[in-house]
Amino acid sequence: MKRQALINYRGRRSQAEMAEMYGVSQQLWSCWENGNSTPLPYLMKKLEDDTGIPMEEIFFDVFHQEKQLK
Secondary structure: OOOHHHHHHHOOOOHHHHHHHHOOOHHHHHHHHHOOOOOOHHHHHHHHHHHOOOHHHHOHHHHOOOOOOO
16 A cells, blocks of 8 residues: 555655655665555654654554454
8 A cells, every 4th residue: 555645745856865864775765655664653753744744644554454353
């Protein structure tokens, strides 16, 4: 599941540029955009502050996971 808010925030900048801004690799930034990985909480907060979008919206898939019943 793509995280469109991150893709929109990146705009015309490259994933490498965004990764450098947040101190991560381009590959990790790509994983965040594609929903294959989630930033550490302090980076989610920084993204929230920088974008003005609540982290619960940016990372909707993480905050709204269906609880699996055992």
